[in-house]
Amino acid sequence: MNHEPAHxxxxxxxxxxxxxxxxxxxxxxxxxxxxxxxxxxxxxxLPPDGESLLAPLLNSRCQLSVKEAxxxxxxLPGVVYIAPPNYHxxxxxxxxxxxxxxxxxxxxxxxxxxLFESAADAxxxxxxxxILTGASSDGAAGLKALVDAGGRAYVQDPATAEASxxxxxxxxxxxxxxxxxxxxxxxxxxxxxxxxxx
Numbered sequence: 001m002n003h004e005p006a007h008x009x010x011x012x013x014x015x016x017x018x019x020x021x022x023x024x025x026x027x028x029x030x031x032x033x034x035x036x037x038x039x040x041x042x043x044x045x046l047p048p049d050g051e052s053l054l055a056p057l058l059n060s061r062c063q064l065s066v067k068e069a070x071x072x073x074x075x076l077p078g079v080v081y082i083a084p085p086n087y088h089x090x091x092x093x094x095x096x097x098x099x100x101x102x103x104x105x106x107x108x109x110x111x112x113x114x115l116f117e118s119a120a121d122a123x124x125x126x127x128x129x130x131i132l133t134g135a136s137s138d139g140a141a142g143l144k145a146l147v148d149a150g151g152r153a154y155v156q157d158p159a160t161a162e163a164s165x166x167x168x169x170x171x172x173x174x175x176x177x178x179x180x181x182x183x184x185x186x187x188x189x190x191x192x193x194x195x196x197x198x
Contacts, residue, residue: 010152010193011126012075012091013038014119016112016142018045018134020162022054024182025132026061029080031186034063037194038128040080041069041089041097041119043110045134048086055082071099083110090118106138116142125150128193130185131177132156134166140173152192153177154185 017024021044029040046052052068058080059066069081075095083089087099088110105111112131116139119127129146131139133156147153155177158164171177180188 009126009195010038010128012119012123012128013040013189013193014116014127014129014146015040015042015132016044016116016130016134016139016166017042017132017156018108018136018138018163018166020133021045022057023162024156025058027182028185028189029058029066030061030063032062032064032189034078036064036190037077039075039077040064041075041083041091041115042080043083043089043112043115045108045110045136045138046083046085048109050085052082052085058082069097069099071097073097083115086110088114090114091122092118093122095122106136108136108138111142112139113142113145117145120146120149120151123149123151127151128154128189130154130156130180131167131170132182133161133163135163136166137169139166140169143170143177144173147174147176154180154188157181 055068066080090098155170156167158167
């Protein structure tokens with residue numbers, strides 16, 4: 001049950017996933033309307049070599065603009081930014097994106113933890129995050145950092161996940177996170193994160 005003040009303002013959404021995440025995202029990202037006011041930053045574990053087709057595929061299916069993130073790019077509302085292969089995606093304190101080839105975290109670059117932790121530092125309690133299906137524990141520490149900063153946490157129901165290890169690890173780290181079915185996420189985000197018209 002959500003007893004938070006209705007006027008709480010969210011400023012950004014971060015999403016992380018691995019095995020099966022594209023299928024999960026295709027169940028809710030295309031349902032977000034063009035007027036969705038938050039920037040969305042996404043890390044999906046990808047092979048390090050070669051070009052990713054994730055951004056153009058999602059862009060062709062979504063009402064929101066979806067693009068691969070670029071270094072030092074200002075974060076704009078209503079845009080979905082995808083971490084490129086072999087780069088960590090971070091949010092800087094002045095709300096620009098940065099890309100890094102620092103060491104892998106839990107064998108992954110991009111790392112969900114790196115995105116979520118840097119976004120939590122920048123946005124504090126104005127951040128929401130979703131951990132989707134995946135086969136590692138990446139994202140659990142990042143979601144905990146988000147919760148510790150006062151943000152709102154959602155985790156895909158492990159029973160609906162193609163790989164349940166990632167959502168299970170996230171729930172172990174953040175037992176207060178809201179458990180969600182991907183088909184219900186769009187309606188939930190619009191209801192809980194977007195201010196009602198006055």
